[in-house]
Amino acid sequence: MDGFVKTVNRAHVASIDAALETAHADTGYEDAASEAWGDTPHPSYPTQPEAVFQTIAIEAAYSERTVLKNISFHILDKSITAIMGPSGCGKSTLLRILNRTLELTPGARILSGKVLFRNQNIYSKGQDPRAIRKRIGLIYQRPVPFPMSILENVLFGVSFHGLPGDMPREEYARLYLKRVGLWEEVKDRLRESANKLSGGQQQRLCLARALANQPEVILMDEPCSSLDPAATRQIEELIAQLKRDYTIVVVTHNIAQARRISEFALFMFAGTLVESGPNEKIFHQPETPLARDFITGKIG
Amino acid sequence: MPASWPSPSLHAGLTVLKGLLPRSPDLSRSALSEEMARLGFMAILLTGLGLLFFIPLFTAREAYPAIFSGDGLWAFLISNTWEPLSNPPKYGILHAWLSTLIITGLSLAFAVPVGFGIGIFSMEIAPPAIRTILQPCMELLAGIPSVVYGFFGYVTVVFWFEAHWGMPTGESLLAAALILSVMILPFIASTSGEAFRAVPHDLKEAALALGVTRWHMVRRIVLPKAASGMFAAVALGLARALGETLAVLILAGNSVAVPHSVLDRGQPLTALIATELGEAGVDSPKYHALFAAALVLMVVVISINTLVWTLKRRIIQHEV
Amino acid sequence: MLSGKLFWELWADRLFTLASWILGGLGLFLPVSIVGFLIYRGVQAISWSFLVDAPKGFPLGLEGGIRPAIEGSLALIALGLAIAVPFGVGGAIYLSEYGASSSWERMARFAAECLAAIPSIIYGLFGYSFLVVYMSLKISLVAGGITLGLLMFPLILIGAHEAMQAVDRAYRESALSLGVSRLYVARRIILTKAWPGIVAATVLAAGHAVGSAAPVLFTASVIFSRGGLDLTAPVMTLPTHLYYLVSEASSPEQTYGTAVILIIGLLLSNSVATLAKGWKQ
Numbered sequence: 021m022d023g024f025v026k027t028v029n030r031a032h033v034a035s036i037d038a039a040l041e042t043a044h045a046d047t048g049y050e051d052a053a054s055e056a057w058g059d060t061p062h063p064s065y066p067t068q069p070e071a072v073f074q075t076i077a078i079e080a081a082y083s084e085r086t087v088l089k090n091i092s093f094h095i096l097d098k099s100i101t102a103i104m105g106p107s108g109c110g111k112s113t114l115l116r117i118l119n120r121t122l123e124l125t126p127g128a129r130i131l132s133g134k135v136l137f138r139n140q141n142i143y144s145k146g147q148d149p150r151a152i153r154k155r156i157g158l159i160y161q162r163p164v165p166f167p168m169s170i171l172e173n174v175l176f177g178v179s180f181h182g183l184p185g186d187m188p189r190e191e192y193a194r195l196y197l198k199r200v201g202l203w204e205e206v207k208d209r210l211r212e213s214a215n216k217l218s219g220g221q222q223q224r225l226c227l228a229r230a231l232a233n234q235p236e237v238i239l240m241d242e243p244c245s246s247l248d249p250a251a252t253r254q255i256e257e258l259i260a261q262l263k264r265d266y267t268i269v270v271v272t273h274n275i276a277q278a279r280r281i282s283e284f285a286l287f288m289f290a291g292t293l294v295e296s297g298p299n300e301k302i303f304h305q306p307e308t309p310l311a312r313d314f315i316t317g318k319i320g
Numbered sequence: 321m322p323a324s325w326p327s328p329s330l331h332a333g334l335t336v337l338k339g340l341l342p343r344s345p346d347l348s349r350s351a352l353s354e355e356m357a358r359l360g361f362m363a364i365l366l367t368g369l370g371l372l373f374f375i376p377l378f379t380a381r382e383a384y385p386a387i388f389s390g391d392g393l394w395a396f397l398i399s400n401t402w403e404p405l406s407n408p409p410k411y412g413i414l415h416a417w418l419s420t421l422i423i424t425g426l427s428l429a430f431a432v433p434v435g436f437g438i439g440i441f442s443m444e445i446a447p448p449a450i451r452t453i454l455q456p457c458m459e460l461l462a463g464i465p466s467v468v469y470g471f472f473g474y475v476t477v478v479f480w481f482e483a484h485w486g487m488p489t490g491e492s493l494l495a496a497a498l499i500l501s502v503m504i505l506p507f508i509a510s511t512s513g514e515a516f517r518a519v520p521h522d523l524k525e526a527a528l529a530l531g532v533t534r535w536h537m538v539r540r541i542v543l544p545k546a547a548s549g550m551f552a553a554v555a556l557g558l559a560r561a562l563g564e565t566l567a568v569l570i571l572a573g574n575s576v577a578v579p580h581s582v583l584d585r586g587q588p589l590t591a592l593i594a595t596e597l598g599e600a601g602v603d604s605p606k607y608h609a610l611f612a613a614a615l616v617l618m619v620v621v622i623s624i625n626t627l628v629w630t631l632k633r634r635i636i637q638h639e640v
Numbered sequence: 641m642l643s644g645k646l647f648w649e650l651w652a653d654r655l656f657t658l659a660s661w662i663l664g665g666l667g668l669f670l671p672v673s674i675v676g677f678l679i680y681r682g683v684q685a686i687s688w689s690f691l692v693d694a695p696k697g698f699p700l701g702l703e704g705g706i707r708p709a710i711e712g713s714l715a716l717i718a719l720g721l722a723i724a725v726p727f728g729v730g731g732a733i734y735l736s737e738y739g740a741s742s743s744w745e746r747m748a749r750f751a752a753e754c755l756a757a758i759p760s761i762i763y764g765l766f767g768y769s770f771l772v773v774y775m776s777l778k779i780s781l782v783a784g785g786i787t788l789g790l791l792m793f794p795l796i797l798i799g800a801h802e803a804m805q806a807v808d809r810a811y812r813e814s815a816l817s818l819g820v821s822r823l824y825v826a827r828r829i830i831l832t833k834a835w836p837g838i839v840a841a842t843v844l845a846a847g848h849a850v851g852s853a854a855p856v857l858f859t860a861s862v863i864f865s866r867g868g869l870d871l872t873a874p875v876m877t878l879p880t881h882l883y884y885l886v887s888e889a890s891s892p893e894q895t896y897g898t899a900v901i902l903i904i905g906l907l908l909s910n911s912v913a914t915l916a917k918g919w920k921q
Contacts, residue, residue, distance in 0.1 A: 121817050126742050148351055154819030164814040167832045176828070177818030226814070233818050354821040361734035365748060368727045368793055372751045375758070375766050382769060437663030445660045453668065456914065460671040463844075463906045465851025467879045468899050471886050472674055502670060509667060533649050535656035563759030565854040566879070570886055590761045590854075597765065597858055602773050611769075614762050625757045629750055 072097045072237060072267045073118060078133035080113060080122065086131070087113050091293050093286055100259065100268045102282035104275065106314070109288045111271045115239050118269070119156035120149040137237075154181060157230035161242040163222035165214035170206050173214045173225055177233035184234070196228040200258055220251025227258065237267045244277065256281050275315060279303055287311045376618055383615040386411060386608035396612060402576040402592070404606055411609035415578040417616065419493060419586030422579060423568060424561040426497035427504060432554055434501075435508030439553075440538060442509075443516040455510075462506040470570030473499035478571060487583065491573035494582040499567055504557040511556050515549020516542055552628045559624045562617065565590040589617050675907075678899050685897025694866055695881075695894075702891045706898055708867040712781070712875030716860060717846050719785025720792050725842060727789075728796030732838075735797075736804035737812075737826045749801065755794035760854040763791050767859040782871045784860020791855050792845040799841020803834040836919040843916065847909030851902055853879035878902055 073095040080088040088110045095101050103111045116122040117135060120142060134141045142152050154177070166173050174193040175183075183192055190210070197203040202224045206217070214225060223243060230238060240259070244252040259268060259281050272278050278285055278299075285302040287295045287310075295302060295311040306312045387393050400412020442454050477498055478490030519542050527537040543550070573585025574595055587595070593610050600607040693705030731748075739745040767787030777783040807830050815825045831838075849855075862874035863884055869875065878901060885895040 119817060121813055124813055124816060150351070150354075150816075150819045150821060152819070153817055158817040160810065160814060162810065164810045166811065166815065166829055168828070176815070177820060180818075180820040180824050230818065351821075354823060357821070357823040358734075358738050361730050361738060364727055365731035365734045368731050368797065369748060369751045369755075371790060371793070372755050375755075375762070378766060378770060379762070434663050434666060437660060438667040441660040441664035441667070445657060446664055450664070450668070454664070456910070457668050457671045459910055459914075460675060460906070463847060463851075463910055464671075464674065465853075465879055465902055465906070467853045467882050467886075468678070468851065468902050471882060471895060471899050472678060474886060475892075476677075502674075505667075505670070533653035535653040536649055538656070559757055563757070563761070565759065565761040566883060570883070590759060593761050593765055594854060594857060597768065602769070607769075610765070614765050617759060618762055621757050621759060622754050625754050626750075629753065 071095065072138060073269075074136040074139075075117075076134045076136070078114075078117060078135065079131040080110075080117060081129060081131055082113075082125070083127035086291065088117075088291050091133070091288075093293060093296050095267060095269060096284070097267055098263065098265075099284055100263050100270065100282045101284040101286065102278035103269065103271045103286045103288065104273065104278050104314070105288035105294075107273060108290075110291045111273075111288055112241050114288070115158065115241050115269065115271050118237075118239055119158050120152050121158060123149070154233060155235050156237045156239060157233055157235035159223070159226055159230055159238065159240045159243050162246050163219060163226050165217065165222045165225060168214065169211045170214050170217070170225065171210040174228050174232050176229055181233065192232065193228075196232040199231060200224040200228045201254065202228060218251075220247050220254060223247060223251065223255060224258070227255075231262075235266070237269070238262065240268070240270045242271055242273065245273075252277075275303075275317075287314060289314070376615075376622075379611055379615050379618060382608060382611035384608070386605065386612040396609070397616075401578060404596075409605065411605060413589065413592065413609070413613050413616070415576055416587055416589045416592040416613060419572065419579055420562065420588040420590075422493050422582060422586065423497045423500060423572065423588055424558060426494065426582060427500035427561050428554065428557060430498065430501035431505045431508055431557055435505050435553065435557065436512050436550065438505075438509040439512035439516050440542075442513050444534065444538060444542075458506040458510055461502065462510075464503075466503070466564055466566040467570070469499050469503055470567040473567065473571045489573065489585070491571055491585055492583050493572055493579055493586045496568045496572040496586075496588075497582070499571055500561055500564060503564060503567060504560045507560055508553045508557040511553035512546070512550050515546035515553065518549065519545045548631050548634065552631050555624050555628045555631075559621050559628075562621055562624075563590065565594050569594055589613050675903055678896065678903055681892075682896030682898075682900030682903075685893045686900060690894075690897055691901075695864060702894070706876075706878070706881060706894075706901065708865050709876040709878045709881040709898070710901070711867060711869060712860075712865070713850055713878045715781055715869050715875060716784050716788050716856060716877060717850055719781065720788030720849055721842065721846060723786060723789030724792035724796050724845065728793050728842075729800045729838060731797050732800035732804055733826050733830075735801050737822050737830060749798070752794045752797045752801075756798060760791060760852045763787055764855040764858055766790075767855060772859055778872065779858070779860060779862070779874045780872045781860055781869060781875050784856045784875070784877075787855045787859045788849045788852075791852065792849050795845035795848065796838075796842055799845070800834070800838045803837025803841065804830055806837065807833045836916045840913040840916040843909050843913045847906055847913075850905055850909075851879055853877070853883050856880060857883075878905075 071094040073093075075094070076092050078088055078091040079086065091114060103114060105111050113122060113128075116125075116128075117130060118137075122128050122130070130143060135143055137152070137156070141147075166176060168176075171190065171193050172179075174196060175189055178192065183189065193210070194203060194207075197206060202221060205221060209216075214222065217225060223246075227238075227243075243259075244255050247255065256277070259270065262268060270278075270282060282299060284298050285296065286293060287302060287306075289310055295306060295308050301307075302311065303315060306315055387396055395410075396412055397417070398412070398414055400410045400414065402412060402415060403410045438454070438458075442451050446454065473495060477495045481487045481490030481492065481495060523541055523545070524537055527541050528534070532540075568588050569591040572588060572591060574587050574591060575585035576587060577585070579586040592613055596606060596610055600610055690705045691710065692707050694708050695706065696702070696704030735745055735748055764787065767783060767790070771777045771783040771786055772779055777786075811829050811833070812825055815829055816822070853861075856877050857880055860874055861877050861880040863876070865874065865876050878898060882895065882898045882902065885891065885898060889895075
């Protein structure tokens with residue numbers, strides 16, 4: 021079973037490799053494709069980065085129902101972490117806790133525990149949730165284009181917080197549209213409604229919008245699950261490129277995707293954290309039977 | 321508490337004020353303006369809804385003398401008749417609420433079966449084309465102003481009563497009730513229609529799959545499930561009927577005599593207020609009596625509304 | 641050979657279908673016939689002079705036109721909307737975007753629905769005693785305008801709230817994830833998506849208020865005025881003028897004409913509201 025998965029994995033990685041080469045050629049980035057991918061094994065532990073996130077014994081509930089129990093983990097800077105598990109295990113809830121959008125749902129709240137972002141508890145009394153949300157962006161499962169033009173969509177967050185320096189707005193938007201590989205497709209229709217874009221384009225637009233906000237961390241909640249395979253591939257390539265500048269946390273229920281894109285993984289089940297660690301450990305030598313069953317597809 | 325504080329209430333007030341303000345140490349300007357916007361909108365809402373308490377309280381205050389210092393509540397409601405010109409003048413609203421009762425009861429008796437019928441028709445039997453025209457038709461019926469209905473009733477119903485039935489005057493409780501039933505019909509039809517549509521489709525399909533007739537399915541499945549919605553529709557119609565003024569003013573005959581049959585003339589509570597207010601000097605006993613009549617009306621209408629509201633909540637809770 | 645029960649069931653079903661069609665037909669027939677009847681009888685009275693002249697003749701209203709009534713009604717509505725729209729939409733913004741707990745939201749909504757259910761004559765009574773007498777505004781345009789504003793406020797509040805609640809929650813979450821303020825979200829996204837519904841609710845509330853005689857009967861209306869609008873002076877209004885004409889029973893033509901104007905106003909406001917509701921963002 022393991023061998024088969026590995027073979028499929030390597031073939032898949034190779035094809036993404038090729039696509040990435042082309043993508044990099046198009047956008048003019050200088051980095052070689054093999055830096056992010058290739059078939060060199062992922063480093064087992066990056067040396068000495070500080071932990072960006074640390075959660076300590078989080079317990080959370082929706083109205084009367086407890087949905088998260090005793091969640092403790094940490095996330096390293098400029099890494100890509102996948103949060104996996106069967107549906108309903110609480111992964112999306114956990115993600116929303118990290119950028120303080122859980123409290124937007126009526127009845128949802130943290131019962132106990134701490135969430136440290138760069139060693140500061142983001143839930144302590146004096147914290148302004150909006151300032152935190154600016155630093156930690158969140159992309160949703162379904163793309164949510166706002167009812168305005170493509171240009172205004174990208175600039176939505178920045179129009180509120182203020183553009184850095186005196187870069188003209190279109191210039192700024194172009195930067196991030198290029199970053200997500202959308203510029204060529206929309207450069208002639210920036211003033212058109214964002215609703216006219218395809219699903220994959222809309223999701224990339226949402227990513228551009230989040231990036232334009234200049235966050236430090238990007239959280240993604242199943243970013244590809246409502247997209248077709250081609251669009252999925254594009255998003256996965258983007259994620260790989262973004263890792264250099266941002267810390268990324270991706271929720272996914274797709275094990276193969278987690279293996280493809282992440283370096284670290286958290287595995288959750290029924291509201292608890294079952295296992296966590298670098299991909300080698302989780303995918304090849306899972307410690308708990310629960311994790312093992314999930315990896316091998318016995319549960320899902 | 322420091323000894324220097326001038327007073328406990330000031331301290332309390334300042335604490336409350338401090339509680340309203342954001343306490344973030346890195347208070348950005350946008351957070352402050354956000355809080356101001358929030359307080360501003362809240363103030364707008366509270367001001368508007370403060371009306372809900374102000375209008376009934378004001379009405380109650382003005383009604384107070386008529387109920388408690390005149391002949392008393394019983395006399396006001398039951399034993400007195402409306403005789404402002406007698407000596408001493410008496411202000412009883414027996415004729416008024418009796419008229420209201422007769423008119424609203426009659427109009428419900430006409431409008432409820434027809435309304436339910438239209439509701440079922442639009443849910444179950446109407447072809448899609450007809451269903452789409454039915455909606456604006458009901459909205460039209462609901463939008464015609466009360467005074468226009470009164471005029472229409474005058475030139476049709478009252479005229480027919482006088483011409484073909486030989487009544488000395490066509491103005492009567494019956495005439496008012498007939499027109500009123502048309503006025504409340506759209507509300508009953510659309511509310512019950514919503515209730516019928518809310519019955520899950522698979523329930524109806526499952527019944528029909530057993531080979532029963534449509535009427536059987538409607539009777540055994542749809543009506544029981546939609547029962548509370550139907551009840552709410554009736555309550556809504558009742559509340560509307562209670563509050564109508566101009567139509568019944570024109571059609572019911574405006575007589576202060578206590579009505580004995582539906583062909584008598586009458587004067588519902590709303591018409592009483594509208595007629596007598598013009599001749600009521602401020603702070604006169606009649607003035608207070610009119611406020612008392614308004615209070616009765618308001619209490620009944622709000623009670624019905626509360627009933628409908630709790631009913632709706634129970635429906636929602638059961639579905640969840 | 642059909643069993644007795646089945647026989648009865650089949651006949652009951654046929655009866656049911658027949659009754660449904662009759663009642664459904666009634667539902668279509670009633671509005672069309674009432675409106676049609678009034679328009680048929682009244683359209684002859686409508687002429688340019690009817691719309692533009694003031695009432696003349698003896699008794700008043702026998703001849704001439706109803707221009708002051710049209711002006712008065714429009715002025716009252718404009719004044720009323722100037723009060724009701726800011727309070728209604730502002731209150732709805734608070735309920736929809738800032739509402740902290742859903743039980744407070746429900747109470748506020750319940751309060752608004754109770755206000756909407758209060759009979760319009762009570763608004764008139766309140767307007768008379770509080771605004772006209774107690775606040776010494778006298779029977780005037782401003783007293784009537786405020787009364788109509790009070791009447792329309794709960795309707796606009798409820799309508800605007802519904803329109804904003806209908807906006808998908810994903811928009812709010814997505815936007816707030818970018819760290820912007822709730823006011824910014826309300827302004828740039830929610831109102832953009834909800835404004836057709838808000839316009840529809842406003843137009844319907846205005847249509848309802850235009851036809852209501854009870855609130856203005858004692859707060860703003862006068863039987864005759866030559867025209868001209870003064871905030872402190874009473875005005876003629878369409879519904880009260882119609883009531884006056886019906887009571888005097890002097891000129892059927894004028895009466896039908898006034899009724900038709902009101903009906904046309906209704907048709908207009910219903911159409912605008914339907915158009916607005918159908919506007920896809």
